[in-house]
Amino acid sequence: MAASEDGEQGAYFSFGADGRPNPPIDFSGPYGKIHYLHSLSLAVADDRRLYALPTPPTLRSRDSRNHLIAFDLVTGTPVWGGxxxxxxDGDSGYRLLVQDGKLTVLTSHRKNxxxxxALDPATGEQREISDLPDSMDSADRIFTYRDRLIVARYDAYSNGRRPFTAYGHR
Structure with missing residues (x-):
């Protein structure tokens, strides 16, 4: 998986087992806009799909949240979400992680x-949901270690926040 950006335009590129390129997945389309600058957090891939949290195609206040979508890497077309x-459930997608057959999405909402x-990467069906403490700081990156979800913050030393926080996670 690779990404190429030219100003506001760009796409994700993947390649088949034979090294031939698959159709690109554009940063913008009827699904909205995948913001490349945050691609490490807002788009992740496994060997079959690209999972992304694009902003909606129209920015109205009631739908300004990042939604979840999965693209097939071979065809470049959406397979679920949008x-x-x-x-x-009305939350805004915030960070993504795909690992060990599970898609983990960190979400936030004004009221929650x-x-x-935790979702099934093949279908997008939700498997588990758990709330994190209200006092959680923003996350720049998430990853798992054993049965813990680790939240990393890149600028923690400059603003006094904890650089890592671990949460119980199945």
Whole structure:
């Protein structure tokens, strides 16, 4: 998986087992806009799919949240999710992690604390949901270690926040 950006334009590129390129997945489309500058957090890939948290194609206050979508890497087409799909229950997608056959999505909402959602990468169906403490600081990156979800913050030393926080996670 690779990404190429030219100003506001750009795409994700993947390659087949024979090294031939698959169709690109554009940063912008009817699904909205995948922001490349945050691609390490807002788009992740496994060997079959690209999972992304694009902003909606139209920015109205009621739908300004990042929604979840999965693209097939071989065809470059969406397989589930999108702007009209509410598999995040009204929350805004915030960070992504795909690992060990599970898609983990950190979400937030004005009225709710941060949540961790575990989804089936093949179908997008939610497997688990758990709330994180209201006092959780923003996360720059998430990863797992054993049965813990680790939240990393890049600028923690400059602003006094903890650089890492570990949460129980199945």
């Amino acid at each position: 702007p009209d799909d509410d598999r995040l 604390p941060y949540r961790v959602r």
